[in-house]
Amino acid sequence: MNQPHTYCSENKERFLQELIELLKLPSVSADSAFSQDVLNTAEAVSEYLRAAGCDGVEICETKGYPIVYGEKLIDPSLPTILVYGHYDVQPPDPVELWNSPPFEPVIQKTALHPDGAIYARGASDDKGQMFMHIKALECMVRTGTLPCNVKFMIEGEEEVGSSSLEAFLMENREKLENDIILISDTGIIANDVPSVTTGLRGLCYVEVTVTGPNRDLHSGLYGGAVANPINILAEMIASLHDEDNRVAIPGFYDDVEELSDNERRLMAEAPFDLEAYKNALNIEAVHGEAGYVTNERNSIRPTLDVNGIWGGYIGEGAKTVIPSQAHAKISMRLVPHQDWNKITVLFTDHFKSLAPAGVKVEVRPHHGGQAYVMPIEHIGYKAASSAYETTFGKPAIPHRGGGSIPIVPMFENILGTKTVLMGFGLDSDAIHSPNEHYGVWNFLKGIETIPYFYKYYTELSQNQEV
């Protein structure tokens, strides 16, 4: 069945142009200054779903940003695939480091992307990857090759913890009923090394505030006599790692599963060039937990990173001040079996215990999510692997990602179905960074591959039933 692919080839210029229009909308969910743009983006997505052939398209209100729903149900006896994606994006800052404005998409050829890459915030995460599914549906509908039922659920709060999604799932269990959930919000190892993400790290994200004196003080009059919240915060953060770069929170590792030597050997077979990795980041050395290599540190091991810190005078020039407060945003990446709620409590209790008498400490949990594992025996995994094999010419490698998609385990809890993480991005896409981009080749290859997943999954599920 290559009719969908033919249709895609004939329409690829239009597909790209439509994606570019979608990327022009600055749907930054973390910053309320962009709220109207986020709503406009939901509107645009609903229009694209209708145009692709979806029925019952609706913009479902939530306590936060709306969730766009659409469906194409052809036969109740056939399996149903639920496609999830998100139309919101990360903040673009630091904007000054972008080579082109983050919301004025441009296509440029690079060594890695000879067919060009689309540069814009959200190009890869997740507008570009989400849009592949809408276009793939259009291809199947227009060529009459849609083999099963499909539902779309595209949210606008993924970058801020999907805070409205859980309630939406609870209230719409029936409507969202499905056999398998399909998401493209991850990547492949390389354009010639297809892979399926079979594991995700969990996340615990908190914001801390250290308060010293009740007002900013002159560092000459008070320096050395009162606790400086910035110095204290630095000491507290520093104490969160030990000399082996392990997280020094009592109980943090209690539920961490140590992988077998065999599994670590298999992981080590994935292609990895440490020198290239360091050169790409312009660092002289990697840095992490003693006893583990880079590909383990960023996937099967839990971590703690400060994502933001601020306090005192950060403007131009010099100001001799002891600030009243200092703040930090701290996130922990968790691995399977670590419960993020438990870790939040462990962190909070420990962090507060670090404060000396001269300051007060507040810990405010932002959001979090559990880690996730997809068994490679699952037909969802097999269908994905075969789809990649068909279009890439080689089977996909099972891969554990270091990132978190907190809603994946939530889907399993509430909807009772597994999720296939079928991404087409690359680590080099610079998601969450300046100059985020997505390869044109990857975008079109995704639209080509997705229909095969539908085909193989439908076949496998029917054989299964026999």
Next chain:
Amino acid sequence: MNQPHTYCSENKERFLQELIELLKLPSVSADSAFSQDVLNTAEAVSEYLRAAGCDGVEICETKGYPIVYGEKLIDPSLPTILVYGHYDVQPPDPVELWNSPPFEPVIQKTALHPDGAIYARGASDDKGQMFMHIKALECMVRTGTLPCNVKFMIEGEEEVGSSSLEAFLMENREKLENDIILISDTGIIANDVPSVTTGLRGLCYVEVTVTGPNRDLHSGLYGGAVANPINILAEMIASLHDEDNRVAIPGFYDDVEELSDNERRLMAEAPFDLEAYKNALNIEAVHGEAGYVTNERNSIRPTLDVNGIWGGYIGEGAKTVIPSQAHAKISMRLVPHQDWNKITVLFTDHFKSLAPAGVKVEVRPHHGGQAYVMPIEHIGYKAASSAYETTFGKPAIPHRGGGSIPIVPMFENILGTKTVLMGFGLDSDAIHSPNEHYGVWNFLKGIETIPYFYKYYTELSQNQEV
């Protein structure tokens, strides 16, 4: 001679109104966005000098903001007092913590200021105190009681290190020739405890940047595998103090003079209420170098404080990023005999040595200054003490301040004369903080007291010559 005081009393409403107009000008030298306002302020100061009776008033261009000069020379055989002050102010942020806009002065009565206090950035530091000298001159000129020669030198870069002042002094040695320098940019212990600042701490101010990866990274994909510049900066800052809260930079204390037990006993006689101090700052405990009390920690001991820190995502909501860079502004308060240039080198070498292989570190010196001591046997000190005694009814206590006025030792080096620090502010004036204010009583008391300094200094210097 109370004619000046009588004149002051008759004109105090106008004097206050003129100060309020001066305070409306946002002369923030640290932020180039205010550069035109700084220049307008220099213009205003020159007008006030002319109005007060100064001759040869000029706005002297420098590489930075101009220095306003004026003089009233009545007899070459009489001593010459050089008055120094600054018309620039600290940045007002955090603006949201001000009860009234920082550049819209309001007068409000408080428990400490029953006659009212003027609330505005610069009210005390230093526009209010500098303006007392212009008004005191007006009082003496109008009443024909000016006993000696006077020169004014009012600069606009004190809050950013007086970077143009040294060159100005070198180029104008003759023009600035004087017998004693008089500055009101410090305070008194209390309105019923007059004091003269006989010691100042030096300052070494640097800005540090820790650079890790060459771009911001997704903390999921890279977390745990690369050095996070924020975590590293926190560790480096934490290591700058030992468990006794002593500065852990090798050689930092080498030149620090330990005061005699006797001198420490005398210092301890100054009124101090630890509970009131803690309550005023709403802190449960003070915090500082082991083995010293609060009044020693903030005056005779060197310190290290982070005045500002920033890195990563500091906006609304959450962003899971590992930033490419983290920054901090760090200042050290120095005591007599510590050389700020030497300390800058010690800090830079040590701080860079703290960096692990995964990051690069840059240390950029902002500015600095030496500490200063005024011998209480000096006629400048005696004239000031007697002036306070005349108007406050009790002799002034010699006091060592914790702040820095780097230009004071510079004056001695280049002009060869000592400086009398004759301030009228209070520690509670909240200089460098939101809601900075200056007591109306203090402002008028300063204008009343300054002419007596002129009188006594002139008499003492003539007796001396005999």
